[in-house]
């Protein structure tokens with residue numbers, strides 16, 4: 001039997017790299033860190049966040065119209081100018097709510113992985129950059145939450161606070177399924193604590209469950225005594241400090257990573273990428289995927305910002321936030337790319353176990369975040385069934401004020417018939433696929449399904465998306481009736 005765990009021990013950076021490579025590495029990180037330190041994009045976002053007032057921005061589009069909820073649908077064609085602007089604003093809220101959740105993942109795993117790199121020596125500037133990025137993400141998240149909150153409150157009124165277990169229809173299997181949709185998870189009043197424990201959708205708080213101590217001990221045994229036993233000296237300083245305080249292994253249940261698996265598996269992942277330098281680097285492959293997913297639409301915001309700036313027209317605050325966020329994230333994307341494509345080569349060749357975990361994580365990231373195709377939210381690669389309840393609530397909200405039969409009728413027209421919105425998503429889908437394939441070409445340990453982003457590729461079918469929507473709509477309408 002092949003021993004998948006006793007392959008070369010992790011070596012320090014200095015001893016595994018050629019001189020030239022070390023220099024190139026350090027140079028790139030130094031430049032990125034210096035430029036990021038000198039920039040003031042985060043400060044500008046903070047200022048826009050502090051002074052944001054929805055009513056001062058409500059009369060303007062925050063992007064070109066195609067970045068709007070339900071864009072290109074029969075409903076969009078008939079919507080009034082003010083409804084179209086509301087759909088445009090709510091699109092921003094939706095995208096950045098998800099972005100905030102994904103960046104909360106970065107807040108946690110930047111710290112976990114920097115704690116590993118610190119043990120190796122030679123990565124001091126990289127760790128400083130990761131600390132800076134973590135601080136920046138906290139400000140980004142705050143701005144996305146607060147501006148989103150004010151916008152939703154102004155547009156949706158009382159519908160904004162309607163719980164999905166509210167009285168509008170009976171709680172049933174479908175409502176429970178939609179309950180876990182990230183868009184529905186409000187983080188408005190949630191401070192960003194990377195090790196924050198939240199009950200899972202099933203209502204179980206895994207951390208307080210009686211078996212959690214046993215579970216933690218089992219994970220530690222498997223990780224440190226069996227699978228990664230030669231790498232215990234790399235164990236993250238960040239996790240070590242949490243251990244000393246008696247805190248459990250942290251994990252998050254939101255954002256791209258939070259959707260990968262139930263909480264115990266996420267804790268196991270935390271332990272793995274906080275113990276193996278190679279698996280710490282793999283986090284940056286998923287972070288790079290998230291960076292590119294955000295950039296895919298955020299770049300369009302930035303272009304629109306520049307157009308308005310050139311014409312000396314009013315620039316709505318959320319648009320400016322998107323623009324400055326793109327600029328801030330350019331530093332983060334460079335870091336992700338550097339680690340995902342190059343830095344992992346500094347370490348010992350990954351064991352079969354490490355390669356398996358790496359590919360499994362990336363495969364799952366494709367499944368949960370990139371395998372679908374939305375006709376209702378342009379540039380989103382998850383199926384519309386995830387959002388169907390939100391669309392329904394939107395149609396019944398003060399923005400459209402529809403009766404139940406009207407809302408259902410329009411929902412069907414918007415989701416189950418071919419329209420321009422599907423083609424807008426297709427355009428963004430092709431762009432992302434191309435970018436990711438180009439970037440993953442040179443990562444040698446990836447399975448073909450990951451290197452070629454086959455899950456993302458197979459999700460790009462308008463016909464399949466409509467067929468899925470027909471099934472989901474049928475199930476949903478029966479639950480509402």
Ligand SMILES: [Fe+2]
Nearest residue numbers: 103137140329
């Ligand atoms: Fe960010």
Ligand SMILES: [Fe+2]
Nearest residue numbers: 106137329332
């Ligand atoms: Fe970031």
